[in-house]
Amino acid sequence: MARLVIVSNRVPVPKTRGAQAGGLAVALKEVLRPGAMWFGWSGRISPETSEAPYLVESRGVTYATLDLTKRDYENFYVGFANGALWPLFHFQPALMKFRREEYAGYLDVNRMLAQQLAKILLPDDVIWVHDYHLIPFARFLREAGVRNRIGFFLHIPFVPPAMMETLPRARDLLADLGHYDVAGFQTEGHARDFRDCMARLLGATVAGDTVTHQGRTTQAVANPIGIDAVPFEREAIRAVQSAETVRLAASLQGRALAIGVDRLDYSKGLPNRFEGYARLLKRFPEHLEKVSFLQIAARSREDVTAYRDLGRELDRLAGDVNGRFSEFDWTPLRYLTRAAPRRQLAGFFRIARVGVVTPLHDGMNLVAKEFVAAQNPIDPGVLILSRFAGAADEMTEALLVNPFDPDEIAEAMHEALAMKLDERKRRHAALRANVFTTTASAYASRFLALLSGKPVANGPSFIDDMLRRVAGKWPLDRTPLRRRAS
Numbered sequence: 001m002a003r004l005v006i007v008s009n010r011v012p013v014p015k016t017r018g019a020q021a022g023g024l025a026v027a028l029k030e031v032l033r034p035g036a037m038w039f040g041w042s043g044r045i046s047p048e049t050s051e052a053p054y055l056v057e058s059r060g061v062t063y064a065t066l067d068l069t070k071r072d073y074e075n076f077y078v079g080f081a082n083g084a085l086w087p088l089f090h091f092q093p094a095l096m097k098f099r100r101e102e103y104a105g106y107l108d109v110n111r112m113l114a115q116q117l118a119k120i121l122l123p124d125d126v127i128w129v130h131d132y133h134l135i136p137f138a139r140f141l142r143e144a145g146v147r148n149r150i151g152f153f154l155h156i157p158f159v160p161p162a163m164m165e166t167l168p169r170a171r172d173l174l175a176d177l178g179h180y181d182v183a184g185f186q187t188e189g190h191a192r193d194f195r196d197c198m199a200r201l202l203g204a205t206v207a208g209d210t211v212t213h214q215g216r217t218t219q220a221v222a223n224p225i226g227i228d229a230v231p232f233e234r235e236a237i238r239a240v241q242s243a244e245t246v247r248l249a250a251s252l253q254g255r256a257l258a259i260g261v262d263r264l265d266y267s268k269g270l271p272n273r274f275e276g277y278a279r280l281l282k283r284f285p286e287h288l289e290k291v292s293f294l295q296i297a298a299r300s301r302e303d304v305t306a307y308r309d310l311g312r313e314l315d316r317l318a319g320d321v322n323g324r325f326s327e328f329d330w331t332p333l334r335y336l337t338r339a340a341p342r343r344q345l346a347g348f349f350r351i352a353r354v355g356v357v358t359p360l361h362d363g364m365n366l367v368a369k370e371f372v373a374a375q376n377p378i379d380p381g382v383l384i385l386s387r388f389a390g391a392a393d394e395m396t397e398a399l400l401v402n403p404f405d406p407d408e409i410a411e412a413m414h415e416a417l418a419m420k421l422d423e424r425k426r427r428h429a430a431l432r433a434n435v436f437t438t439t440a441s442a443y444a445s446r447f448l449a450l451l452s453g454k455p456v457a458n459g460p461s462f463i464d465d466m467l468r469r470v471a472g473k474w475p476l477d478r479t480p481l482r483r484r485a486s
Contacts, residue, residue, distance in 0.1 A: 002126045004036045004448070007117065009077070009133035011040040011065045014058040024130060024155075027225055027366075030441040031448065034060025039117050045070050053116060066116060068109065075105020077133070082301060084167065085132045089156045090267040090361045093166045095306055103169055107136055114140030121146060126451060129180070131155050138179035151182040151451040155225070156363040157390070158190040161200045171201050178204070178213040182451045186363040186390035188222040195220050223446050224394060225364050226439040229373045232346060236374035239347025248294075249351055255330075256291045256417055258354035261345055261367050264297040264337060266310050269360040269386065269403040274317040274333065276358070276409025281325045281332060283407075284414045289330045291417060293356075294348070298339035311337070349374035354416045355383045357391075358403040364390040368398070372431045380428035382416035384409070394438060397430040 012025045025032065032038070042054065042065035050066035057063070068076070079102030087095035114137050121127075127150045129137050138150045164170050174197055177183055185191040195211055198204035198220075204213035211218045239245055248257075258277075262268040277293050297314070301307045318335040325332045340348075349355065355371035368383060368391045375381050385391060385398035392400055399412040 002124045002452070003122060004031055005117070005121065005125050005127045006031070006036065006038045006130070007113075007127060007134060007137065008038070008040045008130040009081075010043050011038050011063050013042070013056050013063040013065060026228060027440045028444060029228060030444045032059075032061050036060075037062040037064055039064045040113065041065065042067050044068075045073055049112060050116075053120070064120070066113065072105060072109050075102045076109035078301075080106035081133045085135075086156070086267075087306075088163070088167050089132060089154075089159055091157070091159065091163065092266065092360075093163065095266065096167065098168050100168075110134060110136045111140045113137065114146075115144055117141070118144035118146050121148060123148070126448070127151070128153070128447070128451065135173050136176040139176045142179050149181050149451055149453075150179070151184065151447060152177065152180040153184040153223070153447060154190070154363070155186070157361050158185055158193045158197075160193045161197045164193075164197045165201060170197075174198055174202055175213065178202075178211065178216050178218050180218055182447070183218050183220045184223040184447050184450075185220070186222070186224055187393045189393070190363070190390070191220050191222045219450060221450060223443060223450075224390065224438055225366065225443045226441075227366050227369045227373060227435065228440050229369070229436045232342075232370055232373045235343055236346035236350040239343050240350050242344070242347050244344050245347030245351060248348060252292055253329075255289070256353040257348075257351060258291055258293045258356055258413065258417075259348055259352040259371075260293070260295045260297075260356040260358075261340075262295075262297050262359070264299045264307065264311060264314070265301075266306055267360055267362065268297070269358045270295070270297060270310070270314055271317055272360075272403055272406050273356060273358050273409060274314065274321060275406040277333060277413065278321045278324065279406050279410035280413045281321075283410055287414070287417060288325065289327060291353075292330070292332060292334060294334045294336070294352075296336045296338075296340055296345075299337050345370070346374050350376065353381045354413060355381060356409075356413070357389060358384065358386045358401060358409055359389050360386070360403050362386065362389040362391070366391075368395060369435045372428065372435045375428055375432075377425070377428060377432065379421065380424050382419055382424055382427065383431065384412045384416060394434050395431055397427040 006028060008024060038061065044067045046067035046069060049069055049072060053064035053066050055062060055064055079099060083097045083102065118141055125148050127148055129150065129152045131154060138152065141150060183194065185194060195206045198211045198213060199206045202213055204211050209219055209221050211220050260273060262270065281288055299311060318333055321333045322331055349371045357365055357368040359365060368385050368389065371383055383398040385395055385400055386403040387400045388403065399416060401408045401412045
């Protein structure tokens with residue numbers, strides 16, 4: 001049986017027995033079964049790059065990680081990945097900073113990781129690589145002699161040719177993507193932009209979803225990611241009784257709750273969202289003292305100048321909104337910059353009347369799906385969603401807005417707060433049906449079926465077949481691996 005090898009920039013090694021990480025680990029929960037391996041950067045900075053992967057085993061899954069040097073981290077992660085690729089793919093070319101030495105460092109880390117993985121691969125391993133940090137990874141595997149099936153999934157947006165061409169070395173990166181057997185994207189629009197880039201910038205041949213370049217064939221498909229909806233709904237129901245949710249509900253004093261949950265990132269449209277809320281209170285004064293807006297925006301990438309600048313701007317805007325509209329017993333905007341546990345967020349979503357998800361551009365945005373899954377179908381809240389989030393392709397019953405227009409956000413918030421129960425229930429029922437169908441399990445099943453060349457209709461049963469471990473197939477003490485205590 002084939003072994004699944006997941007490759008990502010950061011490997012979420014469980015810190016305690018039975019712990020389950022968030023983020024990508026949640027999305028890939030269905031395939032993280034005994035016999036699978038997760039390979040990548042440990043997240044640690046060391047004086048020297050690791051000579052071989054460290055191993056941790058949890059619930060039968062092997063986590064294989066390598067440390068990077070500070071220089072590797074600064075060039076690969078801070079420099080090219082997040083200084084050039086992240087703003088490019090989020091349609092922010094003015095924020096893109098390209099340095100040749102950082103691009104060289106990006107390639108060096110990809111090459112090192114690929115060479116280390118090539119040493120420990122088995123002939124029938126199926127390799128699934130994730131996200132923009134690892135675009136050249138397949139090329140370096142191929143150069144190391146790896147002929148296994150390799151798939152790639154981009155969790156963020158892709159851009160059309162005119163935007164892609166603003167990046168120096170764009171054609172090299174596109175050619176690198178051509179080394180994957182399957183390239184997955186969140187929406188058909190993103191997949192189409194990739195195929196257009198391959199055709200226009202490299203002269204590749206495109207037939208349907210198949211791209212052929214220099215004799216290599218890549219299937220470029222849309223495969224929207226989802227959440228584990230049923231457990232999240234159950235968590236939300238339980239969390240309503242938690243101390244944190246009870247405290248939040250009591251503090252509202254009967255007011256409606258609007259909520260936004262994001263990483264603190266310029267792609268999330270937070271300044272426009274704060275301004276939209278301010279315009280709601282100014283243009284629709286009937287909502288004064290009737291609604292509280294809770295924005296949770298955990299700080300991230302504070303070693304990147306644009307993120308520090310954004311943090312200062314949001315501090316100023318939050319102070320301005322509260323200074324203009326607060327009363328002695330009402331703070332209209334509650335702004336938190338620390339992360340909250342998923343269980344706590346589930347409870348907060350459950351009691352919220354409005355979910356505000358207005359990124360300027362986003363690959364998918366799972367917060368929108370979590371908000372819907374957490375809602376009470378008997379008295380549901382309303383989702384406000386950016387037209388430029390990948391989720392908008394599926395979640396058309398949300399109130400879709402242009403996030404660049406704060407007045408449009410304000411009008412949508414007014415409509416959501418005034419919406420009658422019948423319409424709220426109708427919209428939520430349609431959204432709920434989508435969220436509980438396009439789940440994390442369905443996402444993983446579709447992609448792995450495509451990567452194996454099997455019919456997508458085989459779905460979850462295919463995962464079971466693929467991940468069934470053969471006794472003795474992967475002994476954990478194989479050289480050159482080393483163990484590290486979890």
